[in-house]
Amino acid sequence: MDVRQGKLNDCWLLSAIASLSLHRPLLEKVVPLEQSFDDKYSGCFCFRFWQYGQWEEVRVDDLLPTLEGRLVYLNSPEKHEFWSSLLEKAYAKLKGGYRALDMGFPHEAMVDMTGGVAEVMSMASLPRDLPAFLSYLLEKGALINCANCQGPLEQRNELGIMFRHAYSLTGVEKVRTMYGPVDMVRILNPWGNTEWEGPWSDFKGPEWNTVSKEEQQRLDRVNREDGEFWMAVSDFRQNFELMEVCHLTEALNESGSTVQPWCCTMHHGNWVPRISAGGSPSGGLFWQNPQFYFTLLEEDQNPADPQKSCSFLVALMQKHHRRRGVNLAIGLHIYQARSDSKYLSPTDLSVLRPVLATPAYSSRREVVLRGRLAPGHYIIIPSVSEPNQEGAFLIRVLTEKGNAAAPAEKPGPQDIASIKEQPSFPHLTALPSPKSTRRLFKKHCNKNGFCKPAELHDLLTEAIQGGVLAGSEKKLVLEHCKSFVVLMDSQGLAKLNWPEFKNLWDKIRRWTDIFLVFDKNQSQRLEYPEVSPALKAAGIMVDDFVLQLVGLRYTEPDLTISYPGFLFLLMKLDSMIHKFQAYDMVGMGSITVSYRQWLHMTMYN
Template identity: 60%
Template sequence: KSRAIKTSPEAEFLTHPSMSETQKQSRKNSSDSNPWKSLGSPTLLWSPTSGLPLQDGLYTDARFPVQNMPIQTDVVWKRPKEICPFPQFIADGATRMDICQGELSDCWFLSAVASLSLNPSLLNLVVPSGQGFQQGYNGCFNFRFWQYGEWIDVRVDDRLPTRNGQLIYLRSSNKDEFWSALLEKAYAKLKGGYNALNMGFPHEAMADMTGGVTEEFMVPPDHRKLGSFLRPLLQKGALINCANSKGSFEKSNELGILFRHAYSVTGLETIKTTVGSVELVRIRNPWGKAEWEGPWSDKKGIEWNMVSAEEQRRVQRIQQEDGEFWMSLADFCQNFETMEVCHLSQDTLSESGIIKPWKCTSHHGQWIPQQGPPQYSLTLLEEDDDPSDPELTCSFLLALMQKCARQRGILFPVALHIYKARSERDASQLSLVLSTTKDLGYVQRRELVFRGRLAPGHYIIIPSTSEANQVGEFLLRPMSPRLAGLPPVNEAKDLFVKHCVKGPYCSPLDLYNLLTEAIAKGVFAGCEKKLSLEHCKSFVVLMDSQGMGRLDLTEFQALWEKLRKWTGIFMTFDKNKNQALDYLEIPAALTAAGIRVDEFILQLIGLRYTEPDMTVSFPGFLFLLMKLDCMMRKRAHKSKSN
């Protein structure tokens, strides 16, 4: 059943599920036991007032884990001001050219950084601005990484390992620039030291620096599908890495592509030539050297002679040994085997324009012995905008990440099961519609990612382990190209508990704060500004069966079900997706809600409920339907009494 569902071009590729916090190290205040000393660093001095070790009045990170590093007597730890006379944190902007690999085998991390540099807003989140070596410099630099649903700060000093005055690990092509080297040090601290960065997978680094969800794809042999696969991903702001694992580690094939080495996909362009147009993909090697030597290469690519200088400037082609190169889609398919695609959510990708990130919600859960498996609702409301899809289906991604697996040293084999439910509140009769076990079995990975399409409706997600009574925590993240207008009832209950702090009742002000948060996190973000306290007072009065001016949980849930039903109607009839219904769209929307009005009532609605431009906002539509629903219920009650 799962493979019978029609998939998007992205899903036509074979998919596989994707695969720590800082280890705090105590340290004796003795030069003999000082681990820095064996690495060529001067002895630390402890500040009696702050408890922080100081060196020449500058911050020194005594918690950076160096015990696992190999002892190298020729390595000296130096600050940037000891390496060059005029160091800069970022020089002329942070770009993919600032990443050149050193002696560590951490191309998996560097390729993710190169991809990250293509998104300035996201890079600024990981590498906060306002840091440098001029005014206010104190030897301390801060970075941010995503860990299990939240962003954490990692602080490091600026001492970096050098040999003969040169950085031995990550460096920039500009010898006066140090943001990338310090970012690598901060990530090493997060993972347990520089040595912990030897060997890995790009998806782990991409998740830690974006909070995104990563899928792994096999590159198809037919290049004709590759362009339509890559373009929408890049438009959504996805980070893409590629590799070829068919040969020995970091040995190259006859055309210069390294085996078992991570590259970044940084662009896709249709380039005009004297004989027509050709589609090329731009690749970045984090080594900063060792480029592709086939057609369209910098060294031997005579094909560039057919491209005008103006066109080459447009695509920012630079003919030098910098690790960046172009290649045709056909050559890409022949020289790379796998791709890791990190899908970004709206929370981390704030670019406007053509960028269309996936929408994401997060559920923190745990497996507890002697208890049933945890269950989470998934509501799919609006079909994809895919004219080639004859079925009315909704795309989604599910990502199940095991927490702190590295610290535990245990990775459970896990799976995801999706059941069809009658409604959000009725899970008494469930029917299995999808399961990752059908094609993948139980997967022993840090993060299991599953892509699918289902008809609009209500579903239950059950994350499970292969054996019963396992103990562990996880993060479940459903992602979709579209968000529901309002969260499902179970999430609304969490908002009820969060905002109704004075007791198990919801006041108009509580409802206003609750709805404001819910709308701001949904597809109608921005419409919360049109929500008023008067709206919420009416909602409470119209649903309050006890005349107390407040709603208990049962009344609140009944209200929420109405609001979600009407939200779905609003989404259906908002044809131009401008978060408002035009006056002429109102009759059909009311009919869909089971309410028929004549022309006179419609004119009254136009006078009372529309904005100056004769549209009805999302909160205004909910308010209108609540009023009409209440009038109809009163009329029905009166008719029954008579």
């Protein structure tokens, strides 16, 4: 890959793209093939990014910012090569504009482009046998970036390493020299120049004279300033401060690939005010946070591990936090489960201590807890640092081996890890289980696997009838379902496939939790004064004028909002906010109306 950084400080994005380009199947997932300026050219290009558990399509036109006839941002030295510039534009659209790309984290870009789990490690925390650890990560397909954050932005130290600049680590080898083997790493500067000038450098490294030509050919060493260089592991430790590792959760569809990625179990959840609580595990309200049941049944096949333990990672991601302008401080605690229960009571939490926990609460988009535990049953508790904070989250568990989907009550011989939602979610009393929901979809979709508005109406009616909100389905009308389909349909077909319906259902579950919390008298209706705090609990901030529109447009004659009406209102607001950010291409209000004006206009419809 040969790409030049433009006027944005987005070397973090270049580093992620450089790592991605090393694996063609990963790059092709983000940049679909069969797009060119030739046949049937329409001026539109399509890219795909992973967002909170699913792949989203982003379309952009071919207009790129220029100054005096030259591209302003990311570009290629090749005059007729534009894929990297268009990819940067699509990612800017996803994030809210080019300005949103000015300074960032490589690990976040890598997650968005692979669907993996990113782990940030300080150099001081890395194992003593670093070559073996790096080899293990690369064998599992991990994408690795590294940086030195101790000096001025993108200035060099005395040996050529740039401060606060993202590099990619692409290989680790035991290099044979005439004096014995040397552990070395291969590093790539995405700028394509400015290389390491210490021992083993391309031009100033006499050490290469001790390595045979055959060995250098095995390493694919190129003696030119192309941004790629080798350095000893000891020098790597001294010249870099941190490492960002993106663990893959999908196998590479690449011929000859021996990569064995982690197996991933994923679940969506929500912190709801007056249900979720913050603070330390010993706090009196900590038990009200969501709980997940986690089973490890088969230890790693590692003869060097005398403890016979199971390796895993737990990743907790707060969703849409930048869109809401709120950075929650989030954390993870893992407890040993009781033998007779899959849920920890307040009494349990008052006496138990976690077997693993994040060192502190963090406002990062995602926190990752790496661990090794003996086979057994555990409880994962994701929490926020302060009481009564709201927010949606995604929790993922990565295990060394496969994850069978058998119920935790009757584990089979192949059950390695399972994660089950616990009954601290109000929607469990109102909506069918995930398995029942899948059966409902198959029952009501057509023979091609699509669900149209009328079929969605029948599906939701049957789903609501079986729980504590039974009777609310009488307020569900076909117009609601038409809007649900239009707002969730990503292909313009006026019908939903299973992934699109599942995305809708995840929203319904989270919003049902909020509705049941704020339906204080269990009347299956929200009183008008409860609308504003309920919207806030969903992460949507509106002004008094929008609330007045809600009262006029979305309430019943008695100024209450029914359960279906509440779902319709949140779907409308959520979609309009997302569309505003998609249209605001440069992140500076360039669509001629403000965010507030946009909501005022769209809420009339």
